[in-house]
Amino acid sequence: MADREFGFATRTxxxxxxxxxxxxxxxxxxxxxxxxxxxxxxAAASYFNLQEYGNTYSRIVNPTVAAFEERVANLxxxxxxxxxxxxxxxxxxxxxxLLQPGDHVVSSSALYGGTITQLKHFLGKLSVGLDFVxxxxxxxxxxxxTPDTKLLFAETIxxxxxxxxxIEKVAAIARQHDTPLMIDNxxxxxxxxxxxxxxxxxxxYSATKFLGGHGTSLGGVVVDSGDFxxxxxxxxxxADPSPAYHGLSFHDTFGFYGYLTKLRAETLRDLGxxxxxxxxxxxxxxxxxxxxxxxxxxxxxxxxxxxLESDDRVGRVSYPGxxxxxxxxxxxxxxxxxxxxxxCFDLPGGREHGVRFIEALTLFSHLAxxxxxxxxxxxxASTTHRQLGDAELSAAGIGPGTIRLSIGxxxxxxxxWDIERGLAALEDTx
Amino acid sequence: xxxxxxxxxxVIRQTLTRRRVAIVGLSGxxxxxxxxxxxxxxxxxxxxxxxxxxxxxxxxxxxxxxxTDIPDxxxxxxxxxxxxxxxxxxxxxVAIGAGCLWLQYGVIxxxxxxxxxxAGLNVVMxxxxxxxxxxxLGRMHWLGFNTGRISAVRDS
Numbered sequence: 001m002a003d004r005e006f007g008f009a010t011r012t013x014x015x016x017x018x019x020x021x022x023x024x025x026x027x028x029x030x031x032x033x034x035x036x037x038x039x040x041x042x043a044a045a046s047y048f049n050l051q052e053y054g055n056t057y058s059r060i061v062n063p064t065v066a067a068f069e070e071r072v073a074n075l076x077x078x079x080x081x082x083x084x085x086x087x088x089x090x091x092x093x094x095x096x097x098l099l100q101p102g103d104h105v106v107s108s109s110a111l112y113g114g115t116i117t118q119l120k121h122f123l124g125k126l127s128v129g130l131d132f133v134x135x136x137x138x139x140x141x142x143x144x145x146t147p148d149t150k151l152l153f154a155e156t157i158x159x160x161x162x163x164x165x166x167i168e169k170v171a172a173i174a175r176q177h178d179t180p181l182m183i184d185n186x187x188x189x190x191x192x193x194x195x196x197x198x199x200x201x202x203x204x205y206s207a208t209k210f211l212g213g214h215g216t217s218l219g220g221v222v223v224d225s226g227d228f229x230x231x232x233x234x235x236x237x238x239a240d241p242s243p244a245y246h247g248l249s250f251h252d253t254f255g256f257y258g259y260l261t262k263l264r265a266e267t268l269r270d271l272g273x274x275x276x277x278x279x280x281x282x283x284x285x286x287x288x289x290x291x292x293x294x295x296x297x298x299x300x301x302x303x304x305x306x307x308l309e310s311d312d313r314v315g316r317v318s319y320p321g322x323x324x325x326x327x328x329x330x331x332x333x334x335x336x337x338x339x340x341x342x343x344c345f346d347l348p349g350g351r352e353h354g355v356r357f358i359e360a361l362t363l364f365s366h367l368a369x370x371x372x373x374x375x376x377x378x379x380x381a382s383t384t385h386r387q388l389g390d391a392e393l394s395a396a397g398i399g400p401g402t403i404r405l406s407i408g409x410x411x412x413x414x415x416x417w418d419i420e421r422g423l424a425a426l427e428d429t430x
Numbered sequence: 431x432x433x434x435x436x437x438x439x440x441v442i443r444q445t446l447t448r449r450r451v452a453i454v455g456l457s458g459x460x461x462x463x464x465x466x467x468x469x470x471x472x473x474x475x476x477x478x479x480x481x482x483x484x485x486x487x488x489x490x491x492x493x494x495x496x497x498t499d500i501p502d503x504x505x506x507x508x509x510x511x512x513x514x515x516x517x518x519x520x521x522x523x524v525a526i527g528a529g530c531l532w533l534q535y536g537v538i539x540x541x542x543x544x545x546x547x548x549a550g551l552n553v554v555m556x557x558x559x560x561x562x563x564x565x566x567l568g569r570m571h572w573l574g575f576n577t578g579r580i581s582a583v584r585d586s
Contacts, residue, residue, distance in 0.1 A: 003439065006580050016571065019584040026582075042473075049460075051469050053569040061573060069574030080575035241461070253463045255535045255558070257575065264573065 008075065008191065009291045016070030016284065030281045031063045050248070050265055060269050064277035068284040072211065072221050075190040075287070076203055079226035080260045082268060083219060083280060087186060087206025088114055089273035090220025092122070094182060094204050095151070096271065097263045098230075100237045101127035104148040108135035108165065109395040110158030113385035115184065116392065119153070132395065135163050141173050149179055150234065156195060156334070157187040159370070160344045160380055160404040161397020162318040164327040167334060171199030180228045186210070186371070187340040191294045198334065201228040202259075209371025210340070212286040213293050217279040222263060226256030238262060244270070293373070296409050298338030300375075303412035304405065304419065308345050313423050315346035318397065341407035342370045344380075350401040353426050354379045357403060360425035363410065363418035370406035375415055378404050431540050436533075436555035442562050445530045445552060448505030449477050451559070452497055452528070454519055455510035456480040458488045464510040465489070467534070467560040474563060479504065497522040506530045508559050509537050516542030524549040534558055 006014070017028045036055035038044035047054035055061050065083050073081035084090040099105070107119055109132035119130055133140040135154050152174045154165045167183065174181035180201035185193060189210045195203050205211055207219035230238040230251040238259060241247040244266050251258035268274065275283075298321070305319035320327040320339040331339050347353040358366050364377040368384055378384060380398050388396065407415065451471055456478075457464045468489050472478050479500055480493035487493060494500050497507060497519065507523040509516060509532065516539035523531050523546055531546035533539065533555045543553045554562075564570035565577045 011580060014580045014582070018579065018581050021585040024584050046469070046473060051466050052473060053564055053572050055572055063572060066572050066574045070571050070576055073574065073576040074578065078576060082574055248461055253461060253466060
């Protein structure tokens, strides 16, 4: 494609953003404009007919958003990407584009609580069936497949239990069933793992987290490998002439750009959850330091997890980067530079100790987010996973005394100092 | 059999500078991929000649039954046909003195490619002229597609 295969770090800084041809601006310009003037009437028609690549209206396309999209697609090795206002908006749209009523989804049970709710209740309302499976058990994935199964879904690193998916194995199961595998790669980012390289078909992100990296901006993005054969007879919703786009057959006409073109021209158009140009700028800028940040996130997480594991007051520590982790081999294969920096540990004192621990911390921020430069802490059972019943909680690897940490970029010693104070607060009042 | 041999960026960029393109298998149906490509190339300054025996005019241009019926010189023969039809098309491309045989997505014929190559033509296989033009000279990046282009040089 290029005269040279540039490295990952080079691409985090350059992909999607060449100098602005009109002004020469070197940084990514923020095209804060709802709409774009057409050159002439024929150009206008050809843009809306998808016959030419053109800017029309920022709910569907925007040059700043496009730079962010191309950057993520490039880093993941996809044919392209479509960005959305949030990670959940990206997932909704990715689902909508390939599912229809009567279809069935097989999903890992070890997911972000918001995704579990989205799959179960939101897709349920649209008459899409669902089975959750233990992601670590390949036989469970196989057993859950039905003739109507049109999607397999999982997270690279389960939130918050830290399950590591055997992507290659699950991708093979999906392929045998002529079904795409969609992976939420939010925690790993393409720096630590590229699911498309292991046979996944579609990757989704909450860019709000490590991609943006600073807790400033919501955003989501869908990346497609372009490799899935939507014309295999099982996906009329993608392959057949679309009544919502004057009879266009997206896969036949656009080939491996078909799914993304439908995702943008139909689903984003209709759901309306467009990413703002300003957020796209901040997210694209965040990606420029992704390799540096992820290396430090991992180094700090390793130090904090090792400290917790060595402390008698702490129960199970679920960081998959620990030598004691059952996911050690999978980490070595899929995340050789480390399994990111979000993980859990259990306080044997349960819910009450969980609350007391968090209230004693002064450097960790108590809030509902992950993947920030600042270290974060939360008690999932009472917050992010509050809508789940006990069985679902336990399937997601969460107990009443489970604390989730998102380790930031501070000095690791300072983070350990803060945690030490939190643990001391449990002893004081025991 | 290595398709990448026929996807050389230098050959692709060089071919895109040649303006006279015959599209074999160009459809008059506005919803077909070939029609999208033909319209796009016309809009972007290419001189497009349809080759389709079933139509008289496509995209406002006179359509010919075969490459050898075209009275004017052709630089690039762009093919939207079954792979089995390619060897015969390749021989015609050689006969009319074309510079490049370009086979669209899925039009994979090593036999056809060899015929053209032996006669000194450039060959591009399993690529789309519209996509490659949009990647190097156009606006593919406006739709969030991965152009693979990394450069700090300002486009003129």
